[in-house]
Amino acid sequence: MSTLGFEFNPQQVMPEEAGSFTVVPAGDYPAIYKSDEKKNTKANNGNQMLVVKLSLADGQFKGTEIQDNLNVINRNEVAQRIARGTLSAYAAATGYTQPFGDTTVLYGRPLVVRLTVEEYDKNDGSKGHRNTVEKRMSVAQWNAENQQVANSAASGNQGMNSQPINHQSGNGQTFVQQDQAQGQGQFQNQGSGDSAWG
Numbered sequence: 001m002s003t004l005g006f007e008f009n010p011q012q013v014m015p016e017e018a019g020s021f022t023v024v025p026a027g028d029y030p031a032i033y034k035s036d037e038k039k040n041t042k043a044n045n046g047n048q049m050l051v052v053k054l055s056l057a058d059g060q061f062k063g064t065e066i067q068d069n070l071n072v073i074n075r076n077e078v079a080q081r082i083a084r085g086t087l088s089a090y091a092a093a094t095g096y097t098q099p100f101g102d103t104t105v106l107y108g109r110p111l112v113v114r115l116t117v118e119e120y121d122k123n124d125g126s127k128g129h130r131n132t133v134e135k136r137m138s139v140a141q142w143n144a145e146n147q148q149v150a151n152s153a154a155s156g157n158q159g160m161n162s163q164p165i166n167h168q169s170g171n172g173q174t175f176v177q178q179d180q181a182q183g184q185g186q187f188q189n190q191g192s193g194d195s196a197w198g
Contacts, residue, residue, distance in 0.1 A: 022064045023117060023129045028142060030057040031066065031113045033094055033106045041071070048073040050083070050103070052090065054113060054133070066115065068133045086136070093136040112142040 034055040041047040052068040070083035091097065094109035114135035122128045137145070 021067075021130070022061065023131055024056070024061045024064055024066075024115060026116045028112055028114050028137075029059070029061070030139070031055060031111055032057050033090060033109050033111060034065070035107060036103050038072070041074075045075070046073075047071060047075060050087065057110065066113065066131055066133065089136045093138045093141070095138060110139065112137045112139055 031054045034053045036050050036052045038048055038050050041049055048071075050070040050072045052070060054066040054068065056062055056064045056066065068086075070086050071079045072083045072087060074080040074083065087103075090106060090111070091100075093111040094106050096105055096109065098105075100106075113133050114137070115131045116134045117129050118132050120128050120130060
């Protein structure tokens with residue numbers, strides 16, 4: 001039994017579907033590698049997945065949790081190789097390149113993720129939408145890619161997002177995405193001290 005410490009009236013609170021979550025529009029987002037958990041797969045046949053939890057670090061969806069499931073222990077060698085390659089991409093994106101046996105070394109580290117939205121079949125037969133992580137990048141890699149895009153757009157006179165976006169890392173430092181239309185699409189450290197957001 002759990003004592004709530006308050007009188008709960010379910011008629012005054014909208015019920016939420018179990019497992020409901022926010023789906024954010026497809027795009028690139030600064031994020032923090034928040035945590036992860038190793039779980040048995042539904043088949044319960046010895047396969048295990050690492051459930052990575054990312055927290056978006058800025059904007060309208062700041063604090064939104066994104067989940068990425070990696071089949072790190074799997075009888076299917078291809079699935080396992082893909083999952084371990086993805087874990088390696090997380091390590092590279094967060095700037096951690098040393099061998100590790102405990103993923104807590106990645107906790108709290110910043111990165112940029114490219115999210116997509118996919119449709120899936122719910123248990124009740126209806127359609128749902130969820131985010132998937134398409135790409136994991138370091139801030140430096142994201143900056144380099146967007147510098148190329150901005151330069152191409154400037155030479156082709158194509159419009160690009162020119163709205164600065166402020167980003168804050170877990171240690172309180174603020175980073176600004178400069179005007180991409182002028183070839184300045186970068187997260188820049190506006191704080192002091194060392195940071196993986198470099």
